[in-house]
Amino acid sequence: MSRVLVYSGLLVAAGLVHVAWLARMQISGAIMDPLLPIAVAVGILRGAEYGAAVGLAAGLLQDLLSGGPLGVNGLIKLVIGFASGLFVRSIYIENPLLPAVATFAGTLFGEILLAVVGQVTGLAAEASSVGILRAFAQAALNSAVAPFLFRGVKRIEFRLERPR
Amino acid sequence: MGELLLARRRIAIFLVLFLFVLVLLSSQTRTADRRQVGPVGTALLTALMPLQAGMFRVADAASGVWDTFAEIGRLRVENARLRTQVENLNREVAELREQASSAERLERLLEFRRQLSYRATAARVIGRDASRWFTTLVVDRGSRDGVRRNAAVVTPDGVVGRVIEVTPMASRVLLISDSRSAVGVLIQQSRDAGVVEGVGGFRLHLKYLSRAARINEGDLVVTSGLGGVFPRGLVVGRIANVIREEGELLQEAEVEPAAQLDRLEEMLILLPRQ
Numbered sequence: 001m002s003r004v005l006v007y008s009g010l011l012v013a014a015g016l017v018h019v020a021w022l023a024r025m026q027i028s029g030a031i032m033d034p035l036l037p038i039a040v041a042v043g044i045l046r047g048a049e050y051g052a053a054v055g056l057a058a059g060l061l062q063d064l065l066s067g068g069p070l071g072v073n074g075l076i077k078l079v080i081g082f083a084s085g086l087f088v089r090s091i092y093i094e095n096p097l098l099p100a101v102a103t104f105a106g107t108l109f110g111e112i113l114l115a116v117v118g119q120v121t122g123l124a125a126e127a128s129s130v131g132i133l134r135a136f137a138q139a140a141l142n143s144a145v146a147p148f149l150f151r152g153v154k155r156i157e158f159r160l161e162r163p164r
Numbered sequence: 165m166g167e168l169l170l171a172r173r174r175i176a177i178f179l180v181l182f183l184f185v186l187v188l189l190s191s192q193t194r195t196a197d198r199r200q201v202g203p204v205g206t207a208l209l210t211a212l213m214p215l216q217a218g219m220f221r222v223a224d225a226a227s228g229v230w231d232t233f234a235e236i237g238r239l240r241v242e243n244a245r246l247r248t249q250v251e252n253l254n255r256e257v258a259e260l261r262e263q264a265s266s267a268e269r270l271e272r273l274l275e276f277r278r279q280l281s282y283r284a285t286a287a288r289v290i291g292r293d294a295s296r297w298f299t300t301l302v303v304d305r306g307s308r309d310g311v312r313r314n315a316a317v318v319t320p321d322g323v324v325g326r327v328i329e330v331t332p333m334a335s336r337v338l339l340i341s342d343s344r345s346a347v348g349v350l351i352q353q354s355r356d357a358g359v360v361e362g363v364g365g366f367r368l369h370l371k372y373l374s375r376a377a378r379i380n381e382g383d384l385v386v387t388s389g390l391g392g393v394f395p396r397g398l399v400v401g402r403i404a405n406v407i408r409e410e411g412e413l414l415q416e417a418e419v420e421p422a423a424q425l426d427r428l429e430e431m432l433i434l435l436p437r438q
Contacts, residue, residue: 012212022220024227049177056181060188064205065216069198071189078185082178121193 003160007042007054010156014038016062030137035062036110037103037146041083041153044102048085055081072121076113083129099150100143107139167195196420223320254355269430276320277432285309285395285430287317294417299342301325305433306333314393316434322422323347323387324431335433340400341366341425348390354378357388360400360419366426368401368419379406385419395434 043051
């Protein structure tokens, strides 16, 4: 239960920071998205199902706060969180580059997925006006913050796992 | 076996979540404005909106402060650039004024030279006597230019002095205001003769004038041509003050030099006839 509360608080804080502050600081049309590296970090540290759950929650929160249709970001982050949990099993988890690389790849994958979802659901106007440059800028921004968020999530997990 | 179960569980969870979000997404796309948050979403938004608004205001304030600092930085840079520009323009204006002033003086000198019936060479002041201020000058013409000792030096305004030293490339000019200088003169109107001597500073003293001579303040004093240094008829100055002592046979006067002896820059040196 405490894990749910802690992650809820973390996601709400990150979501609010995303829409209130980071949305103002665009670089090449890209906005740093701290929710995605969190989903990736949970997937890496806790496994695919947890990554999927946190990714879904993060995406839905983002949809709720951003004013778009509910489910677009939820679907994308669900897939990314799950995939990061699956693929990192074969990689040395203590590699310091892992969070950044996984986030970079996850963001690019998410941008492709966003375009596909946009086309399939007819929400292209809202969801998929993403250029290649913007996708790479987005990936670079997200992967820049990923190591710090990964460390934060790791610390949370350490505290939650610690026997009382 | 356990691993397989775990994998199946993992896939099952993912599929359930995936299905949930697909249903949610498809339900959204069917609505008119493609967004329906429902009661849970509304409750969440009700709780989060004040926080979001507060954070937005904080960002607004920070952005305002940042904008102010950025503006100050921009203004500083622009101010420095404009200051440099003003300095450059001022320097340019000063140079142009100097050139214009110099051109005007040279034009007058040239005109004066045309009027003179003597050969003359234009000279520029390149040094002043530091030990005895403004009583001798060094000019940039010398024997190579035909300058000889005792050559008369004049400006369009009047007599300046005479050459006392000559080197190949420069000469020293003794001003008429120097106490060693004496010039034979005439009062232009009355034609009375006298001698103008320097008394230091920039004043001249007219001596050896007959008591019978009729002179008034403002009368023009010109060279008499006697003494062989200054040609006849060059303007020396104007009578500033007449001095008549009781019982004296002669009268004297103070003369205001016609040439601006303290502001000399260019002048003509009269050359000997060939």
